[in-house]
Amino acid sequence: AEVPIAERAQRIAKVKRRLLSRAEEIAALLHRECGKPIEEAALAEVLPNADLIDYWTVSIEELLDESPVDLDPIAYPGKAGRIRREPRGVVALITPWNYPVAIPLRTIVPALLAGNAVVFKPSEVTPRSGALVASLFDGLLPDGVLAVAQGGGDVGAALIDAGVDLVVFTGSVATGKKIAVACAERLVPTSLELGGKDSAIVLGDCDLERAARGVVWGAFTNAGQNCASIERVYVEQAIADRFIERVVALTRQLRAGVDVGAMTTAQQAEIVRRQLAAAVADGAELLAGGAPEPGALAFPPTVLKVEREDTPLLREETFGPVLPVLVVKDAEEAIARTNASRFALTTSLWTRGYERAHALARRLRSGVVTINNHGFTGALPGAPWTGTGDSGSGITSSPHALAELTRPRFYLEDRSRAKGELWWYPYTPTLRTIAFAMARVRGGAGWSGRVGALVELVAAFARRLLGR
Template sequence: MNSKVDAPELALAKAAFDAARAGFEIYSNLTTEERVAELSKLKETILTNRSMIIERVMKDVGKCRTDALIAEILGTVDWINWLEKNAARLLRPEKVKTPITLLGKQSLLLHEPLGVVLIICPWNYPFHNAITGIVAAIATGNAVVYKPSEHAPCTGLIEKVLACSPVLQGLVQVVYGDGRLGAALIDEQPAKVFFTGSGSTGSKIMAQASKDLIPVELELGGKDPMIVFADAPVSRSVAGALWGAFTNAGQSCSAVERLLVQDTLHDAFVDELVKEAGKIVVCPDDSGDADIGRMTVGFQRDKVIEHVQQALDSGARLRFGQVPTRDSLIVQPIILDQVTPQMLVWKDETFGPVLPVMKFSSEAQAIREANATSYGLCASVFTSDRERGLRVARAMDVGGVSINNVNMSEGNPGLPFGGAKKSGFGKLRGPEGLLGFTRSKAVLIDKATPKIEANWYPYTQGKFSRFEHFINALYRPRRFQLLAIAWHGFRLESFSQKPRE
């Protein structure tokens, strides 16, 4: 985020929020079912136009074709499908049990929209990240101002699919610009900021929003560990490590960035890892037969160069691939072993197709090494021992764990996705993520009678005494407790209707 905001950014931000607030007013009376019906139109539009979306993402971001299909299309429509089945149920008013101390009253919990929310997304999943946040906000009754990353904005793509519904067009405003525009948008006082991206930018957003007490949710980077125990199925674990580390050319916040392999398996495992890595096809603009496309931005490739070169200079061994050159965004997968915790490639987010490997001897050491990071997004554990898998999962300081799989805790739209520590806070997807776009309102309903509440004035010695008896009946175990509660409650209630002694 750039704190220097110029007049054009200020004008663009104001226009976007004026339009979004107008849309919010126009469509504020739509039911959840009516909003979800508009999202169903969007789902069908995405499915019908998926080839166009894939081509656009491949061109702007450099994904391989199959990666674009699975990550950008499948994950997106799966989330909308989940909303179709669950949003109305989760957002309807909830009856909340009323305690005996409030006998005769009813309690409700309402889930209300926030207003106009600001969603800022990164360049690595430009379609999926955008639509995932937008449809959650719309389902919950909000309007949206959406700003994509300036590094791969896919200009016009989101607007094109939203054109299937005048309602969605009225509720969503898409704006383009860099950090200066982002700062101007926050100055427009959104009801909440939902940001996905780097920790440094997230910190700036949070600092700016805090000045006006604007709530934020941050989904930031990761340095996700994958732990492979000696009893794990080797072929599956190797395949999982390669895909988890290199999918989208490693440009995923939940990519495997640290591989821990038990010492008795380590050497054979790395040999198999290297052998299978040799079969990976790297080719942008493919027809569906490549595994990895290109990297998206030069500064991220340069970080790969820095991390890998520093590791090699510090004693790591290059087992596969080569140090990238600065004249191309096509980066072959890189596997390093003999890595130490002090190396940048082990402790800092690389965000590229680099897989550093380290050995461990015991379960306790594996957990300790996995948690020895300021990040806490996701993790993976491979083992044939189910109890150990669950035990290690519980011990990990992360937001999601996949056991005998990678990146799949975020694959279920019914599960929340989000991290711990410097990987951010707040959730996307699942009931928790959906309700994050709402404000809870507590409602208590009583009868319209002339009765006076026991806890209202006047306070007298007689009422004090009766309250003490009532509290003892409520909370001190005794024989015939319900009868005692009823008796002392009745005496207190009757006494409260009398005037002051």
Template sequence: MNINLQELMDKQRAYYNSGATIPVAFRKQQLCLLYDAVRKNEQEVTEAVRKDFGKPEIETFVTEIGFLLAEIRHAIKHIDKWVKPRKAAGSLALVGSKSYIVPEPLGLSLIIAPWNYPFQLALAPLVGAIAAGNCAILKPSELTPHTSAVIANLCAGLYPEEYITVVEGGVDVSTHLLEQRFDVIFFTGSTNVGRVVAEAAAKHLTPTILELGGKSPTIVHQDAKLDLAARRIVWGKFLNAGQTCVAPDYILVHKDIKEELILKLKQEIDKAYDDVMGGSTQFPSIINDRHFERLAVLLKDGSLVHGGRTDAGRRLIEPTLLTDVEWMSPVMQDEIFGPILPILVYSEIEEAVRQVKSRPKPLALYLFTESREVQQLVLENISFGGGCVNDTLMHLSSPSLPFGGVGPSGMGAYHGLYSFEAFSHRKSVLKQTTRFDMSIRYGRSPAAVKLLRRLLK
């Protein structure tokens, strides 16, 4: 690591304490700079992500560049409203006073990004940090070195290091960063590494936003529109070769429609990914050999009903469907994070609900049904970070919806206003009148106590 981290943090703290990041006009200007730079470097970003793991251009634009540009535009449009103090209700005991909630930046931010959407998941949290008025150190993933270099060059050309800096490197760099005293840590990655981050943050009592993962179920009830369900499941599962934290991790399908759903899933896979193992450039590779080998082992679980071919040299695994999988099978123990989709069955919707509830709370849940009663039953009885009814992944596209997990799938949320709030402290302020003084509050007599009891009811 060729950077003096303590010196860098001292510079950032001094810059933050100077108040330079606080004016709203300054924050807007920095967001505009970022927006223009992303547009200007679109081709470099696309090429970098392709070099790192073969993501096709259209996927890169939709999930990395377009998503980020929309997030920046939303912040610029709404930041004036977000920064305003909000009035809070008073009470009879506080007559004459006014109460406010005042958002203020937390200070020095550490953002640790993952590899699966290496550009967007690094810079989308940064949008929140900038909008809220913070300084930031950004650590991209070492598993996507080309994208990491693009991010470092982009930010170095926009911002002074005392404001925003990109620090590249491996696990040792992340470990060293986590030893420092930040004012907020934003981490996106696996649940196991999230525990390490939380433990390190606890030593300084640093607030954390942890965007983790888990096994996100897709429930397909017997009244679902199967053509549409199959198309949307295939799209959501095999986007980015399944390397998406909110990808459908497994299907729970009603026993009466299992075979029909499988047939339609096969048809949709063949339409979308007919030449994965040939010369197609429309399907990403697995990020590295370790992850490829882990996934190759999972292909041995259950019965293979579609796909399953691999190419170790190119780290390719074609979209794969597995049946006859048991809940205790290896493929059902941890998040798959690859193009393998196990299919399990249920007889009654209550059974499906019990099975999902018996496992750790997932980051996402997807339900396909036309029944309002089934929708209500599932949504009221299963806890999950976020999800969709009759779709997959699309809840991420709304800046009005908070994105985050619950329990082992994460803590805290972001996107839109929630990104601003993730990097802000909501300060409570009560302004008391000096025109009069409620002397009763100083009283000690039985009559005063009686009156106070009435006022404080």
């Protein structure tokens, strides 16, 4: 925080070139450590972060600039007020394994620019990616301003116990709730971005080809291991057969290991397997894909037609390459079903009727709504990424993220030469007269009552100036 903002921005701007110059190295590491296709690693975790660094280093001075507070010169003579955004202090950043470069940088960059120190705990599943992220800042920061704490959940718990000033967590709902409780006991603020059960609402007037292609990408990018993955599709009955047929055809065209990578952990693959088996047992119709052999991480992109929602595949976060499709009567039913979930991160609407889409969007609980696209806005540094319910209420990206990473401090400067203030001691009958007369003048009485109160005020002010 002692380093001037302009100098912070100048130093951190250098991270962009380091990031881009190491693009192939980063993509190769993510392919090895997470199973991502090389192209997906570069497009999702390298290039958007160059935009992120540009956005924050260019805009941070203006975003942190102090703002004046208007004060009534009659009620508060000689006084001026300003609000400054101050750094929280030490930020504990705990991130998951699914986007182990992109997700940390979305907090590290603005947190450092705002004047905070960051203790970064990457997932124990992707330690090399976490170390690489930290290495991008080597030699650019004062000692100790960015530290890496490798390890499992015990390390995250120790960070909270260490007396940090803010915890930023992205991960599961279960872990997020534990962190929220631990931080509440210590009165430490939190920013929690948790699970998702995102839906795509496909309306009868959509561009069917674009909708099908967009839904397939939104469901299977990163092997579905994305809090914004499409995990529910509600398609209007009028186009359901044609839409499902096209989705299935496009899904079958996806190439294992090229278009869709392997899942990252055996534990997550087993969760997906169990949810899929339960849905099929409950009557879901398997249209493409299916579970691989036990223990395999190469999970085929899978499409099902589902009628019942009382199954874990529709109620819990799946975090894998499985796409349930449900046929609905109309948009009203789709909105109601979408909002019935306890998750509310993102929703996409697919339609040519933009005015109608905006009206429907206002009725959704989701923190992000996209029209004729899905999921990619997490990469937009100027757009807030946030949700409600079990998706958490943390905010990353956009100026709104600074509400998490900074705190407002109000400064009042008083240049009045008066010996005292109207409201200071002594409390007297004259002061009481002034208080109630002011209430009438400011709207507590009719016109004639205000005039009388104004006359009363003038006389009372004169007495108060004499110390009465």
